[in-house]
Every structure is written in structure tokens, then in C-alpha cells.
Amino acid sequence: MVHVVVIGSGAGGAATAARLAHAGHRVTVLEKNAFTGGRCSLIERGGFRFDQGASLYLMPEVFEETFAAVGERIDEHIALKRCMPNYDVLFADGARVRLSSDVAELEREVAAAEARAREREAEALAGKRGAVPRAMPGVAGLHAYLAEARTHYRLSFDFALSRNYETWYEFAQPWHLVLALKLHVLDTVWRRACKFFGTEELRRAFSFQTMYMGMSPYDAPATYSLLQHAEIAGGIWYPVGGFHRVVDRLLHVASQRGATVRTNAEVARIDIDEAAGLAKGVVLADGTRIECDAVVCNADLVWAYTHLFPDSCVPPPMPTDETPARPIPRHIRRLDALRQTCSTISFYWGMRRQITELAHAHTIFLSDDYAESFDRIFDGLSLPGDPSFYVHVPSRLDPTAAPAGKDTVTILVPVGHMRHADMPGEDQDYEAMQRRAREWVISEMERRLHIVGLADLIEVEQVNNPMTWRNAFNLYKGSALGLSHDIWQVLYMRPSTRHAAYGNVFFVGE
Numbered sequence: 379m380v381h382v383v384v385i386g387s388g389a390g391g392a393a394t395a396a397r398l399a400h401a402g403h404r405v406t407v408l409e410k411n412a413f414t415g416g417r418c419s420l421i422e423r424g425g426f427r428f429d430q431g432a433s434l435y436l437m438p439e440v441f442e443e444t445f446a447a448v449g450e451r452i453d454e455h456i457a458l459k460r461c462m463p464n465y466d467v468l469f470a471d472g473a474r475v476r477l478s479s480d481v482a483e484l485e486r487e488v489a490a491a492e493a494r495a496r497e498r499e500a501e502a503l504a505g506k507r508g509a510v511p512r513a514m515p516g517v518a519g520l521h522a523y524l525a526e527a528r529t530h531y532r533l534s535f536d537f538a539l540s541r542n543y544e545t546w547y548e549f550a551q552p553w554h555l556v557l558a559l560k561l562h563v564l565d566t567v568w569r570r571a572c573k574f575f576g577t578e579e580l581r582r583a584f585s586f587q588t589m590y591m592g593m594s595p596y597d598a599p600a601t602y603s604l605l606q607h608a609e610i611a612g613g614i615w616y617p618v619g620g621f622h623r624v625v626d627r628l629l630h631v632a633s634q635r636g637a638t639v640r641t642n643a644e645v646a647r648i649d650i651d652e653a654a655g656l657a658k659g660v661v662l663a664d665g666t667r668i669e670c671d672a673v674v675c676n677a678d679l680v681w682a683y684t685h686l687f688p689d690s691c692v693p694p695p696m697p698t699d700e701t702p703a704r705p706i707p708r709h710i711r712r713l714d715a716l717r718q719t720c721s722t723i724s725f726y727w728g729m730r731r732q733i734t735e736l737a738h739a740h741t742i743f744l745s746d747d748y749a750e751s752f753d754r755i756f757d758g759l760s761l762p763g764d765p766s767f768y769v770h771v772p773s774r775l776d777p778t779a780a781p782a783g784k785d786t787v788t789i790l791v792p793v794g795h796m797r798h799a800d801m802p803g804e805d806q807d808y809e810a811m812q813r814r815a816r817e818w819v820i821s822e823m824e825r826r827l828h829i830v831g832l833a834d835l836i837e838v839e840q841v842n843n844p845m846t847w848r849n850a851f852n853l854y855k856g857s858a859l860g861l862s863h864d865i866w867q868v869l870y871m872r873p874s875t876r877h878a879a880y881g882n883v884f885f886v887g888e
């Protein structure tokens with residue numbers, strides 16, 4: 379029987395362990411933390427339950443397929459609650475766009491946003507002779523946008539998301555050029571939103587979703603409007619018990635089929651037989667050696683290449699300053715140069731009372747300096763002066779997330795990733811950024827939602843910053859969503875899911 383070691387118990391590791399165990403292999407899952415789930419883990423404090431990372435359950439068909447592949451019905455493991463509406467997008471001037479799966483409601487939101495824009499324009503043009511207000515695309519723009527997003531979703535699903543391009547000839551098919559045109563890979567999400575929507579509010583409300591992938595709408599290929607299709611057509615859901623429930627049940631299925639799941643089991647290195655070009659086992663941080671026939675690495679790919687193999691080394695912070703002790707292998711330099719997604723400062727707040735001013739499970743607060751805020755995150759690797767943020771209240775849908783009469787609130791403020799592999803840059807003072815982000819979030823929530831004394835309502839608090847993400851889950855540069863999915867880092871151009879030199883080492887996950 380083949381013995382497979384899975385390094386990490388995140389969503390990717392858990393799903394792979396379940397599939398391998400279901401196929402009859404001997405599986406050992408090794409997780410460095412005392413808890414499972416990685417970025418889908420829970421934080422539990424004072425009776426409050428927080429989703430540490432993922433909170434939006436999208437594309438339910440993918441989760442269904444994962445459980446079906448191991449002979450299980452997902453509804454026997456997970457109870458889902460649907461978010462109705464999906465969320466509110468709140469703007470600095472108090473305006474609101476509500477996004478939902480109800481197309482009639484979306485049409486009303488578009489009409490209302492255009493009416494607000496017309497009013498503002500009429501004020502600006504008052505007294506200017508001959509000035510003509512701009513024409514607005516109206517609901518026709520919405521429908522054209524939704525149709526395009528649906529096409530992006532369907533084509534991406536069939537030809538990208540569900541396929542692994544391991545060779546250039548699989549990838550370089552002439553008809554893929556036609557596909558690329560249909561997917562608008564050279565256009566951006568922002569430019570397409572501008573094509574279909576006439577107001578700044580709507581353009582922002584239908585473009586910020588690229589941040590689910592840790593990318594700016596000004597850089598993300600237009601293809602990623604597939605996310606908007608996913609949430610509008612398929613809905614946003616929430617697993618009762620928290621997002622971790624998905625991982626927990628997959629690990630349960632794996633265990634039922636004989637897999638061993640060990641926590642507090644940090645893998646320090648992968649043991650390699652250089653002559654054979656194969657991994658022969660792993661060595662834990664406490665020195666324990668575990669032999670195996672194959673390794674599936676669920677730890678962040680760039681982190682793994684720079685930490686777990688015989689030629690691993692972390693690129694020094696300032697490669698130009700000093701000659702490193704030993705030359706950095708070319709493949710490591712290349713991996714270090716790849717673009718990473720952003721990170722977050724995440725606040726986990728247990729509230730003394732229900733914050734009913736937050737009407738839904740999800741609310742988006744958008745920055746007034748929309749474009750600049752992305753520049754600060756992705757070019758400056760910093761916290762914007764006027765940051766956008768996302769607020770999640772799981773207890774709005776699932777009362778088990780908070781004690782009776784109270785609320786669990788998680789706030790994600792996107793920030794740049796760490797400047798260096800394992801440490802922040804000199805200009806990245808996370809304590810100071812955290813303080814500024816906290817003040818901003820509290821003042822904007824109070825202002826936009828008319829809440830008084832929000833800070834005093836916080837009973838329990840925990841904060842994650844890029845360094846926390848890096849340390850807790852070995853995320854390279856503290857990047858929340860791994861390597862960027864920009865057009866030059868997807869499909870065949872993304873590092874392979876199989877190790878370049880050792881044929882029995884595979885990568886799974888973000």
C-alpha cells in the first residue's frame with residue numbers, strides 16, 4: 379500500500395487526504411498547529427467563534443463535487459445558510475449599493491445609483507449653458523455585464539479552473555487565442571466595469587470583488603468578473619458552525635477511511651534520495667522521521683521551496699547589500715520574484731451587544747480614494763490612507779457564533795504583503811498600521827452606520843497582521859492568498875503542482 383504524507387491540514391490538504399484515503403492509500407496528515415484548517419480555521423474566545431480567514435462560501439457545486447468524489451453527500455455533513463441579500467456596499471458619502479441574487483433588485487439598485495449620479499451632475503452643470511448630462515447605460519449595462527461575467531465563469535471553469543496545464547503544447551493550442559479573446563484576458567476588471575456602468579459607485583461595487591483573490595481590479599484580468607457571476611448567480615452561503623466545518627468534515631471522512639491526522643506535527647524538512655530524485659520521507663521539527671512513498675505539500679508553495687528541501691534558502695532582505703553565504707539557486711530567485719497577493723490586518727471582535735446597524739452577514743466599506751488605495755496596497759505594500767474594509771457578522775446567520783444577545787464581528791483591512799520573505803520592510807511598522815486601521819474602521823463604522831461608542835462595545839479582541847499570517851501558517855511574505863493569479867502567473871505559467879526535481883512531491887492548495 380502506498381503511504382502518502384500530506385503536509386498541512388488546510389482545505390487543500392484535507393480534500394486531498396480524503397480523496398487519497400478513499401482511493402485506498404495509507405495517508406498521514408501532518409499539521410504544524412494545534413488546530414486544523416489553516417486559513418479556514420476558527421478562533422474561539424469568550425464564547426465567540428470567528429472564522430480566521432474564509433467566510434464567503436461561493437461556488438457550492440465545487441464543494442458538492444469534492445464530497446461526491448469521496449462517496450459522500452455534502453448535505454449529510456454541512457448545513458448551509460444563504461445570505462439574503464449578498465451584501466451592502468457602503469460609500470464614504472453615505473450612499474449604498476445592495477448586491478443580491480435577485481436581478482429585479484439589482485435593476486432597482488442600478489436605477490437608484492444612476493439617479494443619484496444624475497442629480498449630482500445636474501448640480502454640477504447648473505448654470506453652465508449648453509452643458510449636456512452624460513447618457514447612462516441603465517439596466518441594459520447591468521444585463522450585458524452579467525452576461526459577460528457568466529461567459530467568463532463558464533469558459534474559465536471548463537478550460538482553466540478544472541484543468542492542469544503541465545506542458546507547453548497542452549497550453550499553446552491555437553484555439554486558446556480565441557478563448558483568450560472571449561475571456562478578455564488582456565483587459566482589466568475595472569475597464570470592463572467602466573464599459574458597462576455609467577456611475578462611479580456602480581463601477582466600484584462591481585469591481586472590488588477581485589480582492590477576494592487578493593488582487594487589484596485595476597490589474598486583475600477582466601476574466602475574474604467570474605467571481606461576480608459566482609456570487610450573483612450561485613449566491614453566497616455560510617456553513618453552520620463556521621467555514622472550518624468544511625475542512626473538519628473532509629478530515630473526518632479521511633479518518634474514517636483510515637487516514638491519520640496529527641496536529642502539533644511541524645515538518646522541518648523533506649527527506650530526499652538525491653540519487654533516485656525522489657522524496658523518501660519527512661522529518662518533523664522534533665526530529666521524528668516518517669517514511670513515505672509520496673509527499674503532498676499543502677504548505678504555501680513558495681514557502682515550501684524556500685524552507686523544506688535540501689537546496690532551500692530564504693532570499694536575503696537586501697540581496698544587493700551583501701553577498702549571501704551561499705548562492706541562491708536560480709529557481710528560488712525566480713519564485714521570490716513572482717508577484718504575491720495582498721495581506722490583511724484582520725480584527726476579531728466579540729461585541730457586548732448585537733450590532734443591528736450591520737443588517738447583514740457581510741458589509742463592504744469602500745474607500746473614497748478607490749484607485750489610490752489599491753496603489754498603496756500593491757505598489758507601496760502598505761496600508762492606504764483611506765482604506766476599504768470588509769465586515770463579517772457570522773452571528774447574523776448562525777447564532778451559534780456568539781453568546782445570546784451579542785455579535786461576532788470580523789473585519790478585514792487589506793494591506794500590502796511583507797517586503798521580504800520572512801520579515802517586514804523597515805517601512806512596514808505593523809503595530810502602527812494596526813492602530814491606524816483600528817481607528818479608521820471604528821470611526822467609519824460609527825459615521826456610516828450611525829453607531830455611538832463602538833470601541834466601548836468590544837468585549838473580546840484579537841488581531842492578525844501580515845507577520846501573524848506568515849508565522850501561523852507559513853505564508854510566504856505573509857501574503858493572504860498566495861501567488862497572484864495575474865495573467866502571467868496562471869495555467870502553464872504558474873509553478874507546477876509537481877516538484878521540478880522530485881517526481882513524488884506534489885503541491886496542493888492556494
Ligand SMILES: Cc1cc2nc3c(=O)[nH]c(=O)nc-3n(C[C@H](O)[C@H](O)[C@H](O)COP(=O)(O)OP(=O)(O)OC[C@H]3O[C@@H](n4cnc5c(N)ncnc54)[C@H](O)[C@@H]3O)c2cc1C
Nearest residue numbers: 386388389390410416417431432433434645677858887888
Ligand atoms: C483573511 C482571509 C480571508 C479569506 N476569505 C475567503 C473567503 O471568504 N472565501 C474563500 O473561498 N476563500 C477565502 N480565503 C482564502 C481561503 O481561506 C484559502 O484559499 C484556503 O483556506 C487555502 O487553503 P490551503 O489548503 O491552500 O492553505 P492553508 O489554509 O494555508 O493550509 C495550509 C496548512 O499547512 C500547514 N503547514 C504549513 N507549513 C507546515 C509545515 N511545515 N508542517 C506542517 N504543517 C504546515 C498550515 O499550518 C496550514 O494549516 C481567505 C483567506 C484569508 C487569509
